[in-house]
Amino acid sequence: MTDTASQPAATPATTPSGEPALDKTFDPARIEAQWYSHWERNGLFRPERPDATPFTIVNPPPNVTGSLHIGHALDNTLQDVVIRYERLRGKDALWVVGTDHAGIATQMVVERQLEASQDKRSNYTREGFIEKVWDWKRESGGTITGQLRRLGCSMDWSREQFTMDPHFTTAVVKVFVELHKQGLIYRDKRLVNWDPKLKTAISDLEVETREVQGHFWHLRYPLSDGSGFIRVATTRPETMLADMAVAVNPADERYKSLLDRKATVTLPITGREIPIIADEHADPELGSGAVKITPGHDFNDFEVGKRAGIEARDMLNMLDAEAKVCQTADGLIPHEFLGLDRFKARARVIELLDEDGLLEKVEDRVIATPYGDRGGVVIEPWLTDQWYVDAKTLAGPALEAVRSGAIEIVPKSWEKTFFNWLENIQPWCVSRQLWWGHRIPAWFAGDGQIFVAETEEEAREVAINHYTAAGRPIKDVEFIDYGNLKTGSCFNNELPSLDPDIVTLERDPDVLDTWFSSALWPFATLGWPDENAPLLAKHYPNDLLVSGFDILFFWDARMAMQGIHFMKEVPWKRLYLHGLVRAADGQKMSKSKGNVVDPLGLIDQYGADALRFFMTAMESQGRDVKMDEKRVEGYRNFATKLWNAARFCQANGSVGSTSIAAPAATSAVNRWIIGEVVETVVALDKAMADLRFDAAANAIYHFVWNQFCDWYIELIKGQFDDPDLGAETKAVAGWVLDQILVMLHPFMPFVTEELWSKTGTRERELIVSAWPDPQASVDPAAKVEVEWLIALVGNLRAAKSELGIAPGARLTAFLAQPSEATSAIIARNARAIDRLARLDAIRFEPAPAGPAMQVGAGDAMLAIPLDGVIDIAAEKARLEKAQAAAIKERDALAKRLDNPAFAQKAKPEAVDKARADHAAHAAEAERLGAALARLG
Known part of the structure; x- marks a missing residue:
């Protein structure tokens, strides 16, 4: 049962029949919070459907x-x-x-x-x-x-x-x-993305690459036999304190002799002797073709080191968790470096190499540098023990x-x-x-054993079984959680048990x-x-x-x-x-660029329904969404248009339907709109099955705006009080509005639920009503008839606009030898043609001599004389001038777009704008040409 008393309150005004009347204006802010609270409070997001x-x-x-x-x-x-x-x-x-x-x-x-x-x-x-x-x-x-x-x-x-x-x-x-x-899952020593500020490993997703102005230092490493130098280049010269090799490509003839005699290099500053090794990682075409290898501080070097037979446990680490220099296992880093921040160490390394004549040159370069997105500092590849899947x-x-x-x-x-x-x-x-x-459910013993279990009790049992099987029966297990102490972990905060029959297990702090x-x-x-x-x-x-x-x-x-x-x-x-939602110019949104759009601000301004419909209509598979606030505003207007259409129906006594099936209909316009509902439901179902959100949104938008609001409502005006068609039209209009509310509900839930509650007596809320099942089919004859009428009215209105004729001007049309079907359509729709097309008559005879505009509808081409209606010569001159200007702009833009240099050098948004402008001017030239053709 739903709490009907908690539904959003109806507006005070009522219709003549006593139903609550819709407000004159659509106010999303008024209805959104009320309806959401009602849905949630009454459990309507997951109704009981066992x-x-x-x-x-x-x-x-x-x-x-x-x-x-x-x-x-x-x-x-x-x-x-x-x-x-x-x-x-x-x-x-x-x-x-x-x-x-x-x-x-x-x-x-x-x-x-x-x-x-x-x-x-x-x-x-x-x-x-x-x-x-x-x-x-x-x-x-x-x-x-x-x-x-x-x-x-x-x-x-x-x-x-x-x-x-x-x-x-x-x-x-x-x-x-x-x-x-x-x-x-196992524990291993490998390189990770280490954030020295947060002092933790982080995932690749938490690393952002920034383009930073930096340097490329070219260094000379002395060959150990005193026969010369080998040149390397690096963006991180401080890491040379932990270098373990220099790699060259095995196919690089320049270094064949060095490889053959197993030459070594004596590292400056540390004096460490390291081998020259062959590895495909070294690119002969890049720089000197030789690469310094620091397996403990570079992801590529780590793999090179493994291929060279260096175990991870033997790779040198020169930095601590805060990215300060610490002593390597071989003890060769000079004392003056210990405790230095990595960047201060970099400066000192460069200074010493320069003093010794081993700094060959420095290049200014833009360096792709990894930063932690949370800590905001440069990420350090760091060799550490971690858990891996x-x-x-x-x-x-x-x-x-x-x-x-x-x-x-x-x-x-x-x-x-x-x-x-x-x-x-x-x-x-x-x-x-x-x-x-x-x-992490793991406990470490002092002898290096690790016990993984779901609970301490299970860890105790696993440990006892392990030591018993190993021939060391123990009395008990003592648990210490140094990770819960303010001073952190390590076996130095309190002494484990000295009883050899008691094993102390420390909980993994990670x-x-x-x-x-x-x-x-x-x-x-x-x-x-x-x-x-x-x-x-x-x-x-x-x-x-x-x-x-x-x-x-x-x-x-x-x-x-x-x-x-x-x-x-x-x-x-x-x-x-x-895809991503991008700024209107196609750029990625970021706070630094100042182009971030706040969705809550858009909801405040236009309503949640408008923002939702924008998102859905713009979501085309495989493409990013470009933010366009004018479109959001347009969909707010779309909701308003539906609101006004519902008010029109309500004012004319057309209320919600009591049947999910389409009502019986005899008039062509009512049979036509039922068929349009049928086609829209099919289009929506197909789009949703294919996950084509844009197609689904466009199908319901086109039906609501064009077929229902623009044409159906116009065509049925005057029929509500008709003694023969009034009851039918009220029933059909109310039923169609119901189908619209249901079909539109997934996209615009708030306005549709509000209209549903105010346009009829309902057994249940819209959110838990039923998807349309018209139980009807498209009526081909009705579709032909109404589409003929729509084409006539639409084309005539467009022609008037193109030729500067007042929309309300009444004209006379001539149609020689119409087909039998066209004659019947005209006869059945005389009142609508008079009211909507503003035609005094359609005469079935040739048009009189003189200038006339041609207007098509179906298989008919109507001629409408223009003598006395407009100044033909002046109108021709105006249209020709406007067309010439449009053609000039069109051709200039086409020339620019055909120039390869423009496409390659211009910003993408500039190219997109030029294409859009070209299309607009081409369409305008075509439209004006059609208008001139109408003048004969």
Whole structure:
């Protein structure tokens, strides 16, 4: 049962029949909050439909720290269009909603709050700080969920999820432990993206590349035998303190002798002797063809070092967690460097090399430099021990799922990108050096053993079994969690037990990457690992995932891996990837450019419906959306036009229908509009099946604006009181308006629900009504008749406008030898022709001699004399002058566009504008030519 008393209040005015009258103006702000509250309060986002076919989507969980940006608006609008459509089709439509705990982002927000009050994280235990985070989440963590409500997202808020909820944490821990048992999670020493400010590893997605003005230093490394130098170049000269080799291409003849005699280099400053090695990484065409190799501080060098036989444990590390110089394992870095910031160390290295004559030259260069998007400092490739997932093994079934069609990627063009990444996937680093997040369920023993378990009790049991099997029976296990101390981890804060029969285990202080937990979203949100969870059986796999292409690898692919691995089924049957929302000029939005658009500001100005319709209409598969506020305003006008059409129907006694099937109709215009509904429903269903959001929006927009508002309402004016057609027309108009409200509802939920509630007595709200089923067909004869009439009126009005004739001027038309069908149409529609076309008569005879304009409709070409109507000579002169100007502009733009230099050198937005202007002038020249032709 719904709480009808809580529906948004009706307006005070009423129609003559006693129904609440619509306001004269459409005010989205008045209705949006009221209706959303009503839907949510009455459980209408997921009505009770236990026996209905399920349809399931999950939202990409936004960061709990986030606020609604224009990309969220696009992504969630598309999902809401789908879920409202499927709900109207009677499905058990579940839209899972929740937020991500956003490890780094959330920890930074809370740390900044502490700093603002002269406090800091290190003043708290880990548990104390985490409690601070939970306090923040309770007070401020719901910003974006409130904003999603403003957008109209019909999510199942009764089951709102959070990735740190207890049931979700249980799932995350279980997955980690199971993957570790299967050998698919392991600990390894590798290079990671290290943020020296946050002091944690970060994912590739959290690294942003900036173009920075820098230098390319050319250095000379002395050959150890004193026979000369080998030249290398670098953008990071400080890393030479940890160089372990110089690589040259094996095919480079310049260095063949050095390779043959196994020559070495003595590094300046450190005196370390390092080999010259052969590796394809060195490009003979680039610089000297020789490359310094620092495997502990460069991703490419790391791979070169491995190929050269250097184990990761033996690679030299010259930086600590804050990117300050520390001593390498061989102890060769001079004392003066120890503790220096990396950039100060860089300056000192250059100074010393220059003093020794080993700095050959310095080039100014623009360097692509990685920055942490949260910490805002240069990222350092850093060699450290981390937890890794064997992503290559997990990727195999995900690849096969797309190849076999078990997962359909839309648009299909993204398949190649998906395959390329998964076929070349690297181990996935899943550990982060943070306090906020899912704690890694691993414990370290002093002898190097690591025990992974879901709980401490299980870890105790595993440890006891391990040592017993190893021939060292122990009495007990003692747990120490140094990660919960203010001073951090390491076996130096309190002494472990000295009893040799008691093993001390230290809890891993790290947490898991947030992408690890969000990869479980499609099934952990449904109750897994409880295999008997009712939602899990019914709603997994999901039907559809809507996602931005930018998280295809970070989230979508990982969901595919984990879903298939743990559920033995794909997580969703279809994956729809949309583009970015760009600024009007096509540039990527960014705060630094000042071109970011606030969706909430657009909602305040134009209403949520207008913004939603813009997003849907502009979403064309494979293309980015260009922001255009004028279009948003246009869709606000579209809602207003529908509002006024509903007021017209209401004022004429045409109210909501009591039947889902089309009413009986005898007049051509009523039979025609029923057929247009039939065709629009078919077009909408096809577009939604194909996930062509733009086609769906355009189909309903064209029907509402053109067929219904512009033509049908015009054609039926005067029929409401007709003794023969009045009742029929009222019934048909009311039924068609109902179909419009239902079809438009997924795109514009607020205005349609308000109109639905005010245009008839309803058994239930629009959001849970039924999708149209006209149970009718297109009437070909009625379609021909009405389209003939529309063509006549439309073409005549256009001709009048082109020739400067007043719209209300009454004219006479001549039509010699009309076809039998045309004669019948004219006879049946004499009143409409008189009223809409402003024709005194259509005479079935040749037109008198003299200038006349030609107007076509169907198979007829009507001649309308112009003598005495306009000054023919003056009008011809005006049109010819305007046409000449349009042709001149058209041809000048064509010449510019044909010039290859313009296309290559001009900004893309300038080229796009030139093309648009050329098309506009060409169309204008064609229109004016047609007008001249009308004058004979």
